[in-house]
Amino acid sequence: MYRSTSAVLAGLLLAFAAPAFAAPESREAPRIIGGEDAQTGQYPFMVSIQRLSMGDSDHGRHWCGATLISPSWVLTASHCVQGDRPADLAVLGGVTTLSSDPAARASNVKAIHVHPAYNSGNSLEHDVALIQLSAPLADAQPVTLRLRPDASYLKPGRDFTVIGWGDIDISEDRRYPTRLQTVQVPFVPFAECQQAYGGELSRGKVICAGREGMDSCQGDSGGPLLLKLREGWTQFGVVSWGEGCALAGYPGVYARIAEKHAVDFIEAVWQKD
Template sequence: VSEYFKKALSIKCILSILLKLKLCGRAPLNTKIVGGVDAAPGTWPWQASLQTSGHFCGGSLINNLWVLTAAHCFPTTDTTGFTVFLGRQDQAGSNPNEQSRTISRIVCHPDYSGTTNDNDICLLELSSAVTFTDYIAPVCLAAPNSTFNSGIINWVTGWGTTSFGAADILQEVDLPIVGNRECNCSYGLITNNMICAGLSAGGKDSCQGDSGGPLVGKQGLQWVQSGVVSFGQGCALPNIPGVYARVSEYQAWINGIITTNQPGFVDFRSAGINSVPLLLSDKPICTLIKLDQGFFYMTTSCFKRPSIPHPGGFPPFT
């Protein structure tokens, strides 16, 4: 009898994992292939708008009761006055597919540093579970050892600042991943807990108001969250990518907080540009991109290494 129950429990666990992976990262209304500005309703069904007297940060739904966001969005764990909106498209108009919840608990990473922006990640427990629809659904999360190679395209979404001011309609932008070594040329404080994305020419980026929102990549039919919008130097500047908390570093911490109905973690594998580090005084500071015939390419910004201000000079995107 004991063996029977062990097998039954094992099967139940496997089915539970498969169900999570079947549910997460699905966006049936998302038919986009390349860029855009305004996101169509239901395109990013995990996108959350965090509000007090108005929108101040983004987030992502990771199961029916929890939202993932940035720690710098919540300098206090007092839940008074916060509302989470899901299924929202327009900050100024009607949102017929919307559900809203208050926050019952705020759990930010214990090692978050407001000085270096390291471990800029936080979990919000909703007051009650939301109902999944085509417009409200959880995103998958990148599992440990996932690879997001330089040059692969990810998407960032939010209602943050655009060239025309704060956005009313949910915005979306496609950005290439920038390797941590190259990203460190711009900041000098990039850790393994961070992931960067942006165009070398600038013009596209996350910005103020996007903080806490998701950076996602697609694998097969599933969208997998690679990052949480964290900080940057300005917005959309040439050779200055945006910086995100690297989700794949936090499975153990997330599952330590969410002990039931845990989020779906997916091992994301990307085929990207082959890169190797450039060493200077035994410290990698930039990235060489391997091309055909054994040649290497490097962005000129690596030879114009800026003077690095105090880490506090790179404010988070709020």
């Protein structure tokens, strides 16, 4: 299942029937499991996609994660925004803690661009999307995208960082933190990941990472899979989907940014302000 809060909304509306966006029933949307509170300002590029119809506070409206890639552009997952209009959403940046206090928020989204080859079926290929903001975010500190070949970093023993405001309770209860969470997840080779997911995975298009007790989860969709390199925080993937959350043998699946079709899409659409 997608790792967005779509499943939560669908459950409220349909008494736990099929989740929004018709996600496969066997999948569970990701959340940060086994992590810890992020430090204030530690990830200045992290933003919250707010669904304006969902609540009266920033915490209640949180829908998906995303990253600021330039002052007016945000990268997220296609399944987070497919079918949405700009007026449906707002992008909130510059915060580590999502306020629970009631406060109105207006849309600041100018345009939504879903990857044209995004497959909303079982494979979820090309699960990347771009959001253009109506005005640059103040004091923007964008993340670096890995748009060059990345194979040298995808090796056993490599630990990536995942962040988000998603569910932190591994039980069937849902517990969404106000504070941004961060966790280290080990890289999982494609062959091993394919043993878990079979034909649903497309070689070269995804990165798998995570282990029992440490994973992304519901509410974390669209957020980044990161490494701290010499040039700073660098994003290699986008939180996409997984079987359950932090289950043994079922790592999280991330859309791979350096994959050719993802690079072509980003470079064709992104106007680097």
